[in-house]
Amino acid sequence: xxxxxxxxxxxxxxxxxxxxxxxxxxxxxxxxxxxxxxxxxxxxxxxxxxxxxxxxxxxxxxxxxxxxxxxxxxxxxxxxxxxxxxxxxxxxxxxxxxxxxxxxxxxxxxxxxxxxxxxxxxxxxxxxxxxxxxxxxxxxxxxxxxxxxxxxxxxxxxxxxxxxxxxxxxxxxxxxxxxxxxxxxxxxxxxxxxxxxxxxxxxxxxxxxxxxxxxxxxxxxxxxxxxxxxxxxxxxxxxxxxxxxxxxxxxxxxxxxxxxxxxxxxxxxxxxxxxxxxxxxxxxxxxxxxxxxxxxxxxxxxxxxxxxxxxxxxxxxxxxxxxxxxxxxxxxxxxxxxxxxxxxxxxxxxx
Ligand code: ADP
Numbered sequence: 001x002x003x004x005x006x007x008x009x010x011x012x013x014x015x016x017x018x019x020x021x022x023x024x025x026x027x028x029x030x031x032x033x034x035x036x037x038x039x040x041x042x043x044x045x046x047x048x049x050x051x052x053x054x055x056x057x058x059x060x061x062x063x064x065x066x067x068x069x070x071x072x073x074x075x076x077x078x079x080x081x082x083x084x085x086x087x088x089x090x091x092x093x094x095x096x097x098x099x100x101x102x103x104x105x106x107x108x109x110x111x112x113x114x115x116x117x118x119x120x121x122x123x124x125x126x127x128x129x130x131x132x133x134x135x136x137x138x139x140x141x142x143x144x145x146x147x148x149x150x151x152x153x154x155x156x157x158x159x160x161x162x163x164x165x166x167x168x169x170x171x172x173x174x175x176x177x178x179x180x181x182x183x184x185x186x187x188x189x190x191x192x193x194x195x196x197x198x199x200x201x202x203x204x205x206x207x208x209x210x211x212x213x214x215x216x217x218x219x220x221x222x223x224x225x226x227x228x229x230x231x232x233x234x235x236x237x238x239x240x241x242x243x244x245x246x247x248x249x250x251x252x253x254x255x256x257x258x259x260x261x262x263x264x265x266x267x268x269x270x271x272x273x274x275x276x277x278x279x280x281x282x283x284x285x286x287x288x289x290x291x292x293x294x295x296x297x298x299x300x301x302x303x304x305x306x307x308x309x310x311x312x313x314x315x316x317x318x319x320x321x322x323x324x325x326x327x328x329x330x331x332x333x334x335x336x337x338x339x340x341x342x343x344x345x346x347x348x349x350x351x
Pocket of ligand 1: 184255304305306308
């Protein structure tokens with residue numbers, strides 16, 4: 001059975017075609033600049049048409065969907081009711097869900113009769129206990145507006161946690177795992193007995209760790225303070241927190257860890273500071289997640305920085321487990337969200 005995995009973003013579509021259950025990658029690619037001025041690719045429909053000309057024999061399509069609120073804790077077969085729900089979730093994921101949905105609707109038109117499955121970034125974190133996902137805000141905001149921690153990168157955290165257990169030849173149900181997904185977006189998850197029990201991203205992917213351009217945890221009072229000081233409107237403050245902050249904001253140089261490493265070596269003080277703040281925040285979360293699970297057996301690093309930046313991994317790990325009698329295994333596991341989506345879509349259809 002051939003499963004086509006689609007990751008449809010606002011101006012790009014990534015795809016990978018898998019032969020299942022062998023998990024061989026038959027083809028893959030990226031369509032960019034969708035809807036941008038001067039681009040031949042007007043919309044997602046045109047982009048997907050180009051992809052479908054390059055692949056054949058598709059039996060199932062697996063779509064990455066960023067936000068599933070509390071409605072989706074598992075992959076689901078897409079029908080009109082699911083499409084309506086994904087559209088509703090766009091109210092709290094305006095940057096992502098509409099683009100994901102555009103990919104789904106284009107596939108529906110172009111591949112009539114072919115089953116489509118939605119796999120949600122938030123689904124793995126639906127096992128968080130209420131005391132981990134409720135914010136210290138009026139409780140009715142949760143009930144009325146769905147304001148709570150959701151967490152993201154779920155497919156990646158789930159994949160690397162299972163890979164860690166497989167490599168160690170131990171049942172995941174017996175392991176306390178901390179997974180660090182460090183890419184442009186960064187998040188960290190405590191996986192106890194195979195279940196996500198806390199994660200650093202929140203209602204949106206802005207909370208938690210310092211990221212390439214996102215600020216992560218800050219004093220919430222700063223939002224209005226900065227708005228007043230800099231005379232920013234809602235849109236502008238959103239841009240500052242999401243696009244002008246993090247590694248880029250602190251260093252004033254770049255959001256790219258490779259550039260910052262080089263600048264740091266050359267003695268740049270702000271590059272050094274950005275790297276220190278980045279690693280310090282991760283250390284704090286690792287300590288917190290070790291405490292809430294009552295220990296840690298495995299620490300996993302994944303994604304661009306996690307997989308490639310040995311110096312950063314070393315900086316994060318230095319001294320953090322010195323107080324533990326039994327030291328955890330520390331692993332680097334390349335993430336493979338597409339494969340996880342293909343597996344989940346395949347499993348659902350086979351059932
Ligand atoms: P995204 O979240 O956009 O998928 P990535 O997972 O590619 O991003 O991560 C981007 C970050 O990873 C950047 O800070 C970059 O410096 C770092 N990175 C990516 N590839 C490498 C590499 N081969 N060597 C060192 N650092 C890398």
